[in-house]
Amino acid sequence: MPLSSLAELARRELAQLNYPAPNWVLPKEGPGGEPLLDVLVIGGGMCGQTAAFALLREGVRNLRCVDRAPRGLEGPWATFARMDTLRSPKHLTGPELGVASLTYRAYHEAKFGEESWQKLHKIDRLEWARYLLWVRDVAAVPVENGVEVGSISVFPGYSRIEFKNGPALFSRKTVLALGREGSGALRWPRFATFDPAKRAGMNVFHSADEIDFSRLAGKRLAVLGVGSSAFDNAATALERGAASATLFARRRFLPQVNKSKWTAFPGFLEGYASLEDARRWRFYTYIFSQQVPPPYESVLRCEKHKGFSIRFGVSVLDLSPGEKGVVIRTERQEETFDAVIVCTGFDVNLMDRPEIASFRDSIETWRSHVSHEEARAHPEEARFPHLGDSFQLKGALPGLERIHVFNWGATLSHGALAGDIPGLETGARRLANGIARDLFLEDADRHWERLLVHNEDELKSTGYFVPPQDRR
Numbered sequence: 001m002p003l004s005s006l007a008e009l010a011r012r013e014l015a016q017l018n019y020p021a022p023n024w025v026l027p028k029e030g031p032g033g034e035p036l037l038d039v040l041v042i043g044g045g046m047c048g049q050t051a052a053f054a055l056l057r058e059g060v061r062n063l064r065c066v067d068r069a070p071r072g073l074e075g076p077w078a079t080f081a082r083m084d085t086l087r088s089p090k091h092l093t094g095p096e097l098g099v100a101s102l103t104y105r106a107y108h109e110a111k112f113g114e115e116s117w118q119k120l121h122k123i124d125r126l127e128w129a130r131y132l133l134w135v136r137d138v139a140a141v142p143v144e145n146g147v148e149v150g151s152i153s154v155f156p157g158y159s160r161i162e163f164k165n166g167p168a169l170f171s172r173k174t175v176l177a178l179g180r181e182g183s184g185a186l187r188w189p190r191f192a193t194f195d196p197a198k199r200a201g202m203n204v205f206h207s208a209d210e211i212d213f214s215r216l217a218g219k220r221l222a223v224l225g226v227g228s229s230a231f232d233n234a235a236t237a238l239e240r241g242a243a244s245a246t247l248f249a250r251r252r253f254l255p256q257v258n259k260s261k262w263t264a265f266p267g268f269l270e271g272y273a274s275l276e277d278a279r280r281w282r283f284y285t286y287i288f289s290q291q292v293p294p295p296y297e298s299v300l301r302c303e304k305h306k307g308f309s310i311r312f313g314v315s316v317l318d319l320s321p322g323e324k325g326v327v328i329r330t331e332r333q334e335e336t337f338d339a340v341i342v343c344t345g346f347d348v349n350l351m352d353r354p355e356i357a358s359f360r361d362s363i364e365t366w367r368s369h370v371s372h373e374e375a376r377a378h379p380e381e382a383r384f385p386h387l388g389d390s391f392q393l394k395g396a397l398p399g400l401e402r403i404h405v406f407n408w409g410a411t412l413s414h415g416a417l418a419g420d421i422p423g424l425e426t427g428a429r430r431l432a433n434g435i436a437r438d439l440f441l442e443d444a445d446r447h448w449e450r451l452l453v454h455n456e457d458e459l460k461s462t463g464y465f466v467p468p469q470d471r472r
Contacts, residue, residue: 001109001110002110003107003110003111003134005110006101006106006107006110007134007137007138009101010099010101010102010106010138010139011138013099013100013101014099014138014139017057017099019056019057019139020056020057020059020061020140021056021057021058021059021061022059022061023059023060023061023062024059025038025059025060025061025062025439025440025443026443026446026447026450027062028157028172028443030158030170031155031158031170034170036158036170036171036172037062037063037064037169037170037171037172038060038062038063038171038172038173038439039055039060039062039063039064039171039172039173039174039175039435040063040064040065040066040159040161040169040171040173040174040175041055041063041064041065041066041175041177042066042149042161042174042175042176042177042178042355043065043066043067043074043175043176043177043178043179043182043406043407044065044066044067044069044074044143044144044145044177045067045074045075045076045132045177045179046075046077046094046095046132046421046424047177047179047406047407047418047419047424047427047428048065048067048074048143048175048177048406049065049074049095049132049135049136049141049143050094050095050097050424050425050428051065051175051177051406051428051431051432052065052141052142052143053095053097053135053139053141053428054097054428054429054431054432055432055435055436056139056141057097057432058432058433058435058436059436060432060435060436060439063142064142064144064169065141065142065143065144066143066144066145066147066148066149066163067143067144067145067146067147068145068146068147068148068149069145069146070145070146071133071143071145072129072133074143074145075129075132075179076179076180076208077125077126077128077129077132078126078129079210080207080208080209080210080229081125081232082207082229082232082233082235082236083125083228083232083295083297083298084124084125084297084301085121085122085123085124085125085297086122086123086124086125086128086421087122087228087295088122088123088420088421088422089122090104090105090117090120090121090122090123091105092264092421092422093421093425094421094422094423094424094425094428095131095132095135095424096135096425097425097428097429098425102135102138102139104123104128104131105117107131107134107135108120108123108127108131121297122297146165147163147165147166148163148164148165149161149162149163149164149355150162150163150164150354150355151354151355151356151357151358152174152355152356152358152359152403153358153359154358154359154397154398154399154400154402154403155398155399156398156399157172157399158170158171158172158399158402159171159172159173159174159399159402159403161174171402172402172439172442173402173404173435173438173439174402174403174404175391175404175406175431175435176355176356176403176404176405176406176407176409177406177407177418178407179407179408179419180345180346180407180408180419181208181346182353182405182407182408182409183348183349183350183353183384183385183405183407183408183409184346184347184348184349184350184352184353184383184409185346185347185349185352185353186206186208186346186347187344187345187346187347188206188342188344189224189316189342189344191316191317191318191319192317192318192329193318193320194318194319194320196342202319202321202326203325203326203338203339203340204319204326204339204340204342205339205340205341205342206341206342206343206344207225207229207230207233207341207342207343207344207345208346211233211341213236213237213240213242214240214241216237216240216241216242216338216339217240217241217242218241218242218243219242219243219338219339220242220243220244220246220325220337220338220339221234221237221242221244221245221246221337221338221339221340221341222245222246222248222326222328222335222337222339222340222341223245223246223247223248223340223341223343224247224248224316224340224341224342224343224344225247225248225249225342225343225344225345226247226249226251226254226294226310227291227292227294227343227344227345228292228294228295228298229343229345230247230294230341230343231247231294231298231299231301231302232298232301233341233343234247234302234308234341235298235301235302235305237341238302238304238305238307238308239305242307243307244307244308244309245302245305245307245308245309246308246309246310246311246337247309247310247311248311248314248316248328248330249310249311249312249313249314250313250314250315251312251313252312252313253312254293254294254299255290255291255292255293256293257290257293258292258293259286259287259290259292260287260292260416260420263287263415263416263422263423264420264422264423266426268415269415269417269422269423269426270426272414272415273389273413273414273415273430277366277369277370277386278370280412280413281366281369281370281374281381281412284381284411284412284415285374285377285378285381288378288380288381289378314330314331314332315330315331316328316329316330317329317330317331319340322336324336324338325337325338325339326338326339326340328340346408347380348380348381348383348384348408348409349380349383350363350365350383350385350409356403359395359397359400362395362396362397362400363385363393363394363395363400364385364386364393364394364395365382365383365384365385365386366381366382366383366384366385366386366412366413367382367383368386369386370382381412384409384411384412384413385405385409385410385413386412386413387405387410387413387414388401388434389430389434390404390430390431390433390434390435390437390438391404391405391406391410391413391414391418391427391430391431391434392404392405392434392438393405401438404431404434404435405418406418406427406428406431407419410427414427414430417430418431455468
């Protein structure tokens with residue numbers, strides 16, 4: 001079946017599923033009499049577009065989904081994700097929300113053939129990015145690119161969203177689908193003197209930066225970290241002609257078991273959020289403490305190159321500019337490299353998010369739900385927001401519950417339902433169902449009034465019809 005025919009089939013199936021469902025949410029006015037948007041989804045990557053898709057299926061149609069990036073560059077897939085293939089098994093689903101003709105398998109078989117699917121080991125990263133755009137187009141998910149949010153302010157009945165490149169709007173609900181960085185910022189090691197904000201011209205990069213790897217041809221590269229992104233960045237550099245790539249690890253050996261992979265079954269994905277705080281805390285502080293090994297494919301990709309090496313048990317204390325490159329100081333020695341890539345991921349710290357500056361101090365975090373000893377032992381986990389049952393923020397500030405966190409910051413409260421493919425469908429449905437519930441409850445009395453005046457006579461065409469004036 002050609003891809004165009006698959007798209008036609010998928011649209012037919014969506015229509016058979018009554019998608020998009022009729023809008024049932026009653027209109028409301030903002031503080032100045034302007035129409036209120038029902039939902040604004042900030043972020044049009046995998047999580048944002050799936051959240052919008054789920055809301056449309058629930059009949060919440062007065063929504064917008066915006067992303068600051070150009071089309072095709074939403075999220076990490078075509079930007080700073082540098083692995084050859086996804087890390088998830090090929091059979092996992094999520095963005096299609098249970099519609100078989102929208103699965104990646106259906107897309108791959110239509111585009112490359114069934115035999116190609118059978119031979120496929122894991123999904124090509126860039127093909128996954130193209131697939132997400134295909135799902136967006138077929139399902140008519142309205143993502144607006146090139147729209148960047150500046151700030152959000154919350155009020156009892158709505159939020160005000162200021163844009164950096166457009167007029168402000170008012171929305172009853174706002175979904176923060178800002179990806180891995182969406183609940184914090186880039187994570188940097190603590191160096192003695194090096195300031196990441198002053199690294200211009202130093203050839204020091206974070207793995208999330210845009211990097212021209214062609215400029216590293218013939219160069220000696222140092223990579224700080226031994227996680228997945230460290231191996232992927234090292235491999236990319238070596239494939240582009242780097243003379244060497246040396247990974248620095250404080251650990252004595254690589255993590256061996258991906259404990260988070262164990263969580264990808266329905267019982268955990270559906271049930272974790274219903275556990276009491278102590279058991280949720282126990283699960284994820286343990287999972288995070290075990291760390292995640294790099295996929296073996298990434299390791300083998302690096303080991304093809306003679307210039308690849310790892311130095312275990314070495315702590316990098318500082319970076320500084322030198323005459324011939326970047327000087328790395330460890331507890332053992334100083335050494336100069338042509339460039340350094342820091343692969344330490346993203347931190348969770350709501351204080352780093354400029355969009356929520358007006359209310360971030362009011363957000364309830366996990367720190368207030370565990371002992372002081374546990375918070376000191378796990379400082380980053382303690383900074384995760386403590387979310388409600390549909391990913392909504394909690395806190396004393398009226399209106400805070402109108403903000404829903406659908407990114408990595410939701411993990412302590414809900415599990416990995418807003419970032420990792422295995423839990424995406426569960427998370428998007430939970431989010432959409434909760435928002436639909438809240439919008440109905442808020443207008444329950446108005447819906448009651450509509451019920452009273454509902455007058456669609458079922459029996460008018462039969463002999464049993466009784467005119468309204470005779471129904472006494």
